Amino acid sequence: MNRQTTTLKMMMLVASxxxxxxxxxxxxxxxxxxxxxxVRYSNTKVCEFAQELAGLPTNPVNTAELxxxxxxxxxxxxTEGMFRNSEADDSRAILSALNIALAHETAGLLQxxxxxxxxxxxQIEGLRxxxxxxxxxxxxxxxxxTLVNKLEECCLNQLNGNATALVREKKNSPLYNIGTxxxxxxxxxxxxxxxxxxxxxxxxxxxxASAALPPLSAPTKxxxxxxxxxxxxxxx
Numbered sequence: 001m002n003r004q005t006t007t008l009k010m011m012m013l014v015a016s017x018x019x020x021x022x023x024x025x026x027x028x029x030x031x032x033x034x035x036x037x038x039v040r041y042s043n044t045k046v047c048e049f050a051q052e053l054a055g056l057p058t059n060p061v062n063t064a065e066l067x068x069x070x071x072x073x074x075x076x077x078x079t080e081g082m083f084r085n086s087e088a089d090d091s092r093a094i095l096s097a098l099n100i101a102l103a104h105e106t107a108g109l110l111q112x113x114x115x116x117x118x119x120x121x122x123q124i125e126g127l128r129x130x131x132x133x134x135x136x137x138x139x140x141x142x143x144x145x146t147l148v149n150k151l152e153e154c155c156l157n158q159l160n161g162n163a164t165a166l167v168r169e170k171k172n173s174p175l176y177n178i179g180t181x182x183x184x185x186x187x188x189x190x191x192x193x194x195x196x197x198x199x200x201x202x203x204x205x206x207x208x209a210s211a212a213l214p215p216l217s218a219p220t221k222x223x224x225x226x227x228x229x230x231x232x233x234x235x236x
Contacts (some may be wrong), residue, residue, distance in 0.1 A: 038132055042230040043082055049073065050227035053094065058225065061101035063162075070095060070102075070165035090229035096175070097223035100214050103175045106162045106182045107210035109155040114152065114203055117189050120147040121199055139193060151189070159185055174212040181209055 042050070049072055056065055073095060083091070122145050128134040153234045159182040166179020181188070191197035 016154045018177045029098065040231065042084060042087060042232055046083060046087060046230055047227070047232035049076060050091070050230040050232060051070070053091065054225045054227045056098070056225055058098070061098055063101055063105050063158075066095075066098055066102060067158075067161040067165060070089075070099070070168075074168070084231075087230055094223055094225055094229070097171060097233060098225075099169065099175055100216060102165055103178045103213050104216045106159060106178050107213065108165065108205070109159050109162075110181055110185075110206045110210075112154045113159070113185060113189065114199070114206065116147060117192055117198055120144075121192060124193060135195075144193075145190075147193075149158075174209070174214065178209045178213060181206055216227060 041047075049069075052072070053069055056062060056069065073091060077088055120143055124139055127140070128137055131137040163179050163182035163185075166175050167183050169175040169179065186196060188202055192199055192202060
């Protein structure tokens with residue numbers, strides 16, 4: 001009797017375990033969620049620069065504002081990590097295309113420098129013709145002062161600003177070469193006045209650099225200043 005009772009209890013236990021196992025609720029499949037990729041926005045200062053660049057008048061190019069934008073870009077690029085990914089290269093490419101306008105402006109300003117310098121040179125040569133020691137003759141202060149005043153009035157500030165932007169272009173490129181002429185303007189004028197550089201040679205150098213420049217119409221036709229190169233929050 002005891003053996004039958006034990007067998008019966010074991011059968012009931014197995015049956016109960018089967019029932020419990022069969023009633024176990026199915027495990028729920030994890031919900032599939034599509035995660036949105038995290039957007040890494042550009043630095044606020046970069047976005048401000050992008051908006052200013054996009055607002056630059058380009059028909060014709062406002063060269064005064066362009067000089068300022070070149071200066072801004074240099075300041076941003078000096079700060080490590082300011083530009084992300086290809087932002088520095090992409091924005092630099094836009095500036096380089098626009099800087100064609102600075103290069104042509106520089107070529108015109110250098111022609112004014114040549115005209116002013118030629119006038120002073122003729123006056124100095126006239127005095128040298130009657131000097132007892134032409135090679136060591138001191139140039140009168142009045143001629144030097146007049147030359148400097150005329151150069152400052154017509155050209156020097158713009159040339160200095162343009163040169164600072166253009167000498168940062170690709171070395172030996174047409175923009176770089178004309179920028180170099182502007183950068184060394186004081187040295188070259190002094191060499192002309194001291195007969196260390198002939199005016200003819202200087203004119204030829206400037207003419208060669210000017211002739212190599214890309215067409216002035218190129219920037220507005222081939223480049224977009226839209227701020228798509230930066231990842232900025234849209235204005236609400």
